[in-house]
Amino acid sequence: MITEARRTVRRERRRTVDEREAFDAFADAVRDIPVDGPQSGVRVGARLATPDAASAARAVREAYERTVMAVPHYHEEYDDTYAESLEAELGPTVAAAATGPRLTAAAKSGLVDAALNARADRARFVEALDVEDETLREADDRLGELLAEAAELDTEPLEDLRFGSLDAIRTRLQTLERHAEAVGADRQATLREQTDDLSLPDCAPDLPTYVYQDHEVTYPVLATVARTATILQRIREDVERSMARV
Incomplete structure (x- = not known):
């Protein structure tokens, strides 16, 4: 029983280290994503859409997918969507800001902080x-x-x-x-x-x-x-x- 438990602990440790490093890499990637500038562009309905806004949201998603969602055990242990994972790991407020129409400086800072908190938990x-x-x-x-x-x-x-x-x-x-x-x-x-x-x-x-x-x-x-x-x-x-x- 104890021998089997030690094997499980070592496997869990490897996975947790992978996640720790993934959140660290995600935080680094988000730091490099430019925040949206002053609102200017084409108004669509009640919201102002800009090419930069879509680009920033896409960059956040791509960074998350190639780091956190790319750990070897992701699909075996979690197998959830980008939106589900983002909310579960970083919280609904941060997830909403990260997927919103604009990546503001505050949203970017909150995203980095949440990623580092997830890293610290690991x-x-x-x-x-x-x-x-x-x-x-x-x-x-x-x-x-x-x-x-x-x-x-x-x-x-x-x-x-x-x-x-x-x-x-x-x-x-x-x-x-x-x-x-x-x-x-x-x-x-x-x-x-x-x-x-x-x-x-x-x-x-x-x-x-x-x-x-x-x-x-x-x-x-x-x-x-x-x-x-x-x-x-x-x-x-x-x-x-x-x-x-x-």
């Missing part, structure tokens, strides 16, 4: 994913050590051991159970910190729910802790039954 998420991967690795190592020692204890010929030896094994198993509980407690603390530090969608109360939503197990560390605790408890109960027979 940068924070990359950091969170790095922490997630490290905590997954640490938990996997710690739980692996507990299970390895448990497997060794499980091979002891209990029927040949005296009460004192059995009691020593039981004491060690109780210690291993406390270590497993500590891994679970550390994981819970990490989850609380992640939730406080990140702004995730409403449908995802924490990072594991968001990242592992397609997994059979949403909380791989806690599930592995529970599995480890069950194994340790089973071995300890076998030892205690042997103690009762001595």
Whole structure:
């Protein structure tokens, strides 16, 4: 479970880095787009249309399509239209200004700021994913050590051991159970910190729910802790039954 989770984290990190760089490139491209000058041109209905206005809006769209919408995973993960993506990523106000009849200096500034904010969100998420991967690795190592020692204890010929030896094994198993509980407690603390530090969608109360939503197990560390605790408890109960027979 944890190994699969780490693969997912690394994939999500690659995708998030791609998006971070894409929003950075989009902001740079928008900076180079000239804003509309004084209104002059042909009046169409109640709106003044100018060749520059159409050109600016088209330039914004082309920049967005060749950066944000060009990341390798875009269609697999999002697959929305230009207008939908612009509103979802940069907000309805900025999206309306970017697709409006004129690209004013204020609209351009707002567009760049929104793109940089989206970039900053990705940068924070990359950091969170790095922490997630490290905590997954640490938990996997710690739980692996507990299970390895448990497997060794499980091979002891209990029927040949005296009460004192059995009691020593039981004491060690109780210690291993406390270590497993500590891994679970550390994981819970990490989850609380992640939730406080990140702004995730409403449908995802924490990072594991968001990242592992397609997994059979949403909380791989806690599930592995529970599995480890069950194994340790089973071995300890076998030892205690042997103690009762001595």
